[in-house]
């Protein structure tokens with residue numbers, strides 16, 4: 001199978017959702033259109049998209065990551081119960097402070113994740 005077609009498929013799936021999916025979820029979607037694809041291939045393509053600046057990796061706990069096709073600098077929220085990840089809106093002053101911090105120490109970007117139990121999980125408790 002053609003490598004660039006696989007990467008296009010992975011990228012297309014990632015861009016089609018706002019859910020910040022895990023590699024496993026993307027793998028499941030990929031298999032629907034490319035039944036022969038392996039999980040290792042999906043991981044490799046995701047890593048390539050990240051290194052090409054087309055996607056970002058959102059750390060959500062020990063060795064666990066979610067992927068996001070929105071590469072603009074933004075913060076995330078994550079639920080420690082169900083693992084859901086969402087785009088978190090933070091105050092202008094924090095956004096500004098983060099942008100200044102990046103500029104001062106010449107960082108390419110940042111990743112800031114707030115952990116809290118989401119509304120759905122709270123309702124179940």
Ligand SMILES: [Zn+2]
Pocket residue numbers: 079080081082083084117118119120121122
């Ligand atoms: Zn939750």
Ligand SMILES: [Zn+2]
Pocket residue numbers: 020068070074075076086087
């Ligand atoms: Zn995001």
